[in-house]
Amino acid sequence: MCTTCGCGDEAGTRISNLAGELQTPGPGHLHSHTDEHGRTYTHEHPDSHQHAHADSHDHHPGHADGHHHADPGTETILLEQNLLAKNDLLAATNRGWLAGRGVRAFNVMSSPGAGKTTLLVRTLTELGGRLNAGVIEGDQETSLDADRIRATGRPVIQINTGAGCHLDADMLRHGLDALSPEPGSTVFIENVGNLVCPALFDLGETAKVVIVSVTEGDDKPQKYPHMFMAADLVIVNKSDLLPYVDFDVDECLRRIRQINPRAEFITLSATTGEGLADWYGWLDGATSPAAAPTPGAARPEPLTGSLTEAH
């Protein structure tokens, strides 16, 4: 991570705009990062908005409170801070930034290939002008997903994380800088396909949407409890394949309930369109952060999928 700004640059993150070019830097701070392969990246931060970095830059560690002297020669410095504290602080900044503009941001997470891009493309196409939305695409490499989104005519920003396996709050901040979403609009964030670490990194999003597809097995919630615990909405995708696979929707939902009593459920098929109305209904009901500052707070009841409704 870069000590100037806390960018998660260890894997050589790159952010590119619609035209597929690297985002051109505005007046900001210039610094370079060297990744684990020895490549050096230099970037400036487009300071189109205030970038509240987490560091307080206390340069007097020797005079800081909360330490005592153990034995002559060594000194113990008490720190007692969360290892994710910096990310959490940047996430809180994002949350405030989004709330200030009334922008809703949905962090969409799943295993590789569960159908995130397919669902987003279909949603943007079908809702058309009814939903003013842009997309931030997170992938390790390539802009293939961003190209699929761009074909819908919606603004899209690609974040390539290189070797990094998740988006973090600083990457989202840079993505939002580049996307510059209109006040009152919606931003879908397609996280890197991975059910493990994206769960640990709060982005400051309005809600976390986790997609599991029926070809993955109904024991996914048990195998990846952190992800399902963090979810506000769980989508069971590829319902069109249910007749061909050994996936018990009720069983999957029961397992999710054991880990997360408050998540909502929707079963759908992003290719046939079955169940999509529930998803659109959820999007309608998901309140903007300006209206409901606490994410994951009360949403209209009728959108909550019940065990029976899921069939």
Add this chain to the structure above:
Amino acid sequence: MHELSITQGLVEAVLHRTGERTVTAVNLRIGPLSGVLADAVRFCFEVATAGTPMAGARLRIDEPQGRGRCRNCQDEFTLSDLILLCPCGSADVEVLSGRELMLMSVEVA
């Protein structure tokens, strides 16, 4: 592997505080329900500290037990994973400990 970025963040947080001073030991607390594997952090530590004043520092990781309390029967029990199920059958379990992911202290020369 998110443990690598977390360990890099750890190194950054320590160096921010200790500057050029040689760090001889780092004390962490990582619970079994934190989503972070202590062994993976140990594995990443050497790589992440190489070439910094933390190189060669001793890494101690305190791994507290996961504990939960059932809101239904008030029973307290050990949690080894995030499957929050009380022996009484209730899934309404409050996690008391085990999610810790803390940088506790460092020792400097």
